[in-house]
Amino acid sequence: MEILTLLKSNKTLRTATIVVLILLILATLPIYTPDYTIVLLSSILMYVVLTVSWVLFSGPTGYISLAPAAFIGVGIYSTAILGDSMPFPVVVLVSGIVTIFIALLVGALTLRLKGIYFTIFTFGLLELIRHLVLFLELHLTGTRGRFVIAQDFITVYFYMLIILAVLLLVTFLINRSKYGLALRSIGQNEEAASHIGVNVTTVKIATFVISAFFMGAAGAVMATRWTYIDPGIAFNMFFSFMPVMMALFGGMAHLYGPIIGSVVFTYLEEFLLTKLPELYMMLFGAIFIVAILYLPDGLLGVIQKGWAALMRKVRKDNLGGNHANS
Amino acid sequence: MRILEGENVCKYFGGLKAVSGVDFHVDHGEILGLIGPNGAGKTTLFNIISASLANETGNIHFDGKKITGKKAHHICRSGIARTFQAVKIFGAMTALENVQVALLFGCGTKISKKQASEQAMEWLEFVGLLKDSSTLAKDLTIANQKRLEVARALATNPKILMLDEVIAGLNATETTELMALVRKIRDKGITIIMIEHVMKAIMSICDRIIVLHHGEKIAEGTPEAIASNPTVIEIYLGK
Amino acid sequence: MITTILDILIAGLLMGGIYAIIAVGLSLQYGVARVFNVSHGEFIMLGAFGTWILFTAFGINPLISLVMCAPVLFLLGFYIHKTIFRTLLRSSKIIEIFESKSMLVAFGLMYIIQNIAILVWGSDIKGYSYLNSPVNIAGAVFPANRLVTLLFALLIGAVFYLFLSRTRMGKAIRASAQDPAAAGLMGVNINQVLALCFGFGALMAGFAGTLLSLCFPIKATMGMEYTIIAIIIVTLGGLGSIVGSFIGGFILGIISSLVSYIEPSLTLVAYYVIFILMLLIKPKGIMGK
Numbered sequence: 001m002e003i004l005t006l007l008k009s010n011k012t013l014r015t016a017t018i019v020v021l022i023l024l025i026l027a028t029l030p031i032y033t034p035d036y037t038i039v040l041l042s043s044i045l046m047y048v049v050l051t052v053s054w055v056l057f058s059g060p061t062g063y064i065s066l067a068p069a070a071f072i073g074v075g076i077y078s079t080a081i082l083g084d085s086m087p088f089p090v091v092v093l094v095s096g097i098v099t100i101f102i103a104l105l106v107g108a109l110t111l112r113l114k115g116i117y118f119t120i121f122t123f124g125l126l127e128l129i130r131h132l133v134l135f136l137e138l139h140l141t142g143t144r145g146r147f148v149i150a151q152d153f154i155t156v157y158f159y160m161l162i163i164l165a166v167l168l169l170v171t172f173l174i175n176r177s178k179y180g181l182a183l184r185s186i187g188q189n190e191e192a193a194s195h196i197g198v199n200v201t202t203v204k205i206a207t208f209v210i211s212a213f214f215m216g217a218a219g220a221v222m223a224t225r226w227t228y229i230d231p232g233i234a235f236n237m238f239f240s241f242m243p244v245m246m247a248l249f250g251g252m253a254h255l256y257g258p259i260i261g262s263v264v265f266t267y268l269e270e271f272l273l274t275k276l277p278e279l280y281m282m283l284f285g286a287i288f289i290v291a292i293l294y295l296p297d298g299l300l301g302v303i304q305k306g307w308a309a310l311m312r313k314v315r316k317d318n319l320g321g322n323h324a325n326s
Numbered sequence: 327m328r329i330l331e332g333e334n335v336c337k338y339f340g341g342l343k344a345v346s347g348v349d350f351h352v353d354h355g356e357i358l359g360l361i362g363p364n365g366a367g368k369t370t371l372f373n374i375i376s377a378s379l380a381n382e383t384g385n386i387h388f389d390g391k392k393i394t395g396k397k398a399h400h401i402c403r404s405g406i407a408r409t410f411q412a413v414k415i416f417g418a419m420t421a422l423e424n425v426q427v428a429l430l431f432g433c434g435t436k437i438s439k440k441q442a443s444e445q446a447m448e449w450l451e452f453v454g455l456l457k458d459s460s461t462l463a464k465d466l467t468i469a470n471q472k473r474l475e476v477a478r479a480l481a482t483n484p485k486i487l488m489l490d491e492v493i494a495g496l497n498a499t500e501t502t503e504l505m506a507l508v509r510k511i512r513d514k515g516i517t518i519i520m521i522e523h524v525m526k527a528i529m530s531i532c533d534r535i536i537v538l539h540h541g542e543k544i545a546e547g548t549p550e551a552i553a554s555n556p557t558v559i560e561i562y563l564g565k
Numbered sequence: 566m567i568t569t570i571l572d573i574l575i576a577g578l579l580m581g582g583i584y585a586i587i588a589v590g591l592s593l594q595y596g597v598a599r600v601f602n603v604s605h606g607e608f609i610m611l612g613a614f615g616t617w618i619l620f621t622a623f624g625i626n627p628l629i630s631l632v633m634c635a636p637v638l639f640l641l642g643f644y645i646h647k648t649i650f651r652t653l654l655r656s657s658k659i660i661e662i663f664e665s666k667s668m669l670v671a672f673g674l675m676y677i678i679q680n681i682a683i684l685v686w687g688s689d690i691k692g693y694s695y696l697n698s699p700v701n702i703a704g705a706v707f708p709a710n711r712l713v714t715l716l717f718a719l720l721i722g723a724v725f726y727l728f729l730s731r732t733r734m735g736k737a738i739r740a741s742a743q744d745p746a747a748a749g750l751m752g753v754n755i756n757q758v759l760a761l762c763f764g765f766g767a768l769m770a771g772f773a774g775t776l777l778s779l780c781f782p783i784k785a786t787m788g789m790e791y792t793i794i795a796i797i798i799v800t801l802g803g804l805g806s807i808v809g810s811f812i813g814g815f816i817l818g819i820i821s822s823l824v825s826y827i828e829p830s831l832t833l834v835a836y837y838v839i840f841i842l843m844l845l846i847k848p849k850g851i852m853g854k
């Protein structure tokens with residue numbers, strides 16, 4: 001009973017309990033669900049990781065980064081190169097750390113660019129890395145693409161789940177700390193933020209790097225699912241668009257938004273890919289445009305509006321009922 | 327006692343001399359007015375002091391230490407706070423959060439978020455915004471947004487507060503109230519530099535005034551001396 | 566040695582002309598309409614396929630297609646702006662939000678147009694041969710169509726420049742680029758001007774598509790490559806500047822022929838290195854203010 005009252009009064013504790021319960025349910029799923037569900041869930045988890053880590057930086061600051069594909073690609077290639085030279089958990093960790101270094105370099109170079117210029121830069125970065133890797137493979141190693149030591153789908157699933165759990169914890173801690181406030185202030189007015197003592201460069205780079213780490217780690221895990229990779233597969237522009245689309249589609253006002261967005265969008269992707277493969281891109285584009293035009297706050301906005309309207313109606317009905325009684 | 331001192335400060339935009347060879351000083355505890363026609367270089371000088379802009383030549387010393395070349399957040403933490411000509415508040419954050427950020431990052435001492443929240447309420451009360459603490463900053467009136475900007479600057483625990491046209495665009499009542507607030511800030515022992523266009527306000531409140539014109543300092547003195555200075559009169563009334 | 570340098574320069578200039586036309590449209594769409602149109606390459610692809618069909622199915626001379634395909638694309642661009650981007654403009658509170666959202670909408674457009682093109686024409690490489698006879702320029706040998714392309718690129722660029730600087734409409738466009746609010750006050754129908762600008766951008770893409778199809782093989786997925794080239798040139802020359810697009814186009818053309826002379830597989834890497842250096846040193850471009 002005491003626990004229940006505590007849960008009722010403390011919102012953070014309540015949310016944390018729900019999240020932990022969901023994660024626990026997800027962790028036990030492989031025991032009683034068919035294999036294809038686990039494979040699909042792994043994809044969903046990957047996109048949730050990508051989208052949540054994209055929103056971690058781009059959400060509050062408003063810097064639209066098209067770098068995710070670059071970071072995922074770095075993760076994928078690190079795993080491919082490391083192969084089985086070390087245990088898999090270490091491979092994932094090292095891939096994430098390699099991504100951190102790339103992100104540090106990129107962040108230090110680019111985060112003084114504003115608005116569209118930052119976006120263009122991150123876009124160019126992806127292409128630069130891809131063509132560089134292509135060139136190096138052609139001229140140094142004389143290969144095109146590599147094989148990755150495969151992991152079974154259950155392992156992939158659990159690694160994604162662990163990455164997601166850590167990411168959610170980190171996001172929660174950042175948003176609750178003073179750095180969460182600083183990030184938002186940077187998004188609102190960077191100049192003012194610096195004049196009240198926020199070291200905007202450090203805060204931006206640090207968050208950018210943290211977000212990149214998770215993207216790199218997710219890429220490292222996914223690499224084992226594809227078994228064969230080349231620069232075109234690893235550094236695929238698609239992985240830059242998807243987190244942006246999913247975040248906008250879900251809504252960024254709350255952490256639920258990107259999660260809902262990526263779950264719905266991944267499912268939609270699977271559905272369209274299997275049922276209407278030849279119209280897949282077109283429908284995807286159309287849904288995306290409609291979402292941007294008519295869902296300014298994403299699905300989350302729609303849900304919140306619907307909920308508010310429902311609450312109003314319930315309250316009104318109750319009031320009406322009371323009147324009838326009296 | 328001189329708290330802030332600048333010598334031969336210059337800033338060019340292309341060929342244009344925005345600030346050219348200006349020497350200035352600010353005494354501890356005074357209210358210094360900075361006046362001059364549009365484009366005289368007043369805001370540019372503010373931007374140089376607060377490190378929004380880098381100056382080409384000249385040095386600025388604060389409390390005896392050289393501050394030229396430092397980053398904006400260092401300047402703020404060392405004790406110089408500012409407001410902006412066009413308000414730069416964090417629109418989608420509440421008034422309380424606006425001030426909280428300043429306390430957490432600008433005041434120089436480490437405090438918890440809870441302490442920051444309590445102190446932020448005190449500052450909001452000081453500027454008269456207590457009842458608006460949970461209002462989003464963008465929903466405040468212009469006068470209240472300016473108060474919020476002042477509260478945010480004060481929350482960084484400054485020795486010097488630079489106010490850039492804090493009463494521009496306000497009506498008579500709001501102006502009187504804000505001027506009273508400025509006096510209240512000075513009474514706390516904070517030195518104030520203010521840029522203002524409204525002559526009546528600045529003449530009544532300032533201890534000393536510096537007049538800039540085309541980036542150069544053309545006069546300096548008490549309000550009375552400035553009011554009777556023939557060069558200043560010529561600039562303001564036209565030839 | 567001298568002849569090699571001359572060869573490289575001439576090849577670069579020939580390439581530069583078409584690069585410039587590729588970039589002008591994007592520059593205009595961003596400079597005035599504030600849409601960073603990442604589906605620009607898709608419009609180029611449509612222009613190229615239009616020309617290809619007219620040539621292979623109806624035997625129409627590609628140079629005549631120049632005035633047939635591009636106007637259709639103008640209308641397409643015009644109506645896309647009137648419907649989609651105007652809705653977005655109305656719902657965006659500040660221009661930065663419009664900029665980022667319109668770019669994302671353009672990604673959606675890119676997917677839609679590319680998908681339709683694959684459905685209609687398949688995804689294999691197409692091409693035709695026109696004016697392929699070799700021409701000798703100062704010792705260097707090129708297909709005649711390259712020369713024709715350069716001439717038309719310069720002609721289109723010059724006509725468009727005159728249109729912007731001399732006509733009433735052109736002045737309204739330039740005024741809107743500098744200060745939309747003031748232009749609106751002066752009696753410029755700003756919504757109309759923005760839609761026209763987006764249309765003109767598509768028109769330029771159409772010209773570029775026709776000219777490209779003269780010299781190079783085409784395919785339904787070619788768009789992205791040219792969008793990227795356009796982005797690089799526009800960054801070099803300065804967003805919104807026509808002269809800048811031409812300068813950037815010729816610079817990139819010369820770089821491309823220089824690098825492909827030294828090490829062909831590094832051409833794209835060189836593009837991006839220059840692009841990234843430019844963004845870091847002078848993000849507003851050569852002609853940027």
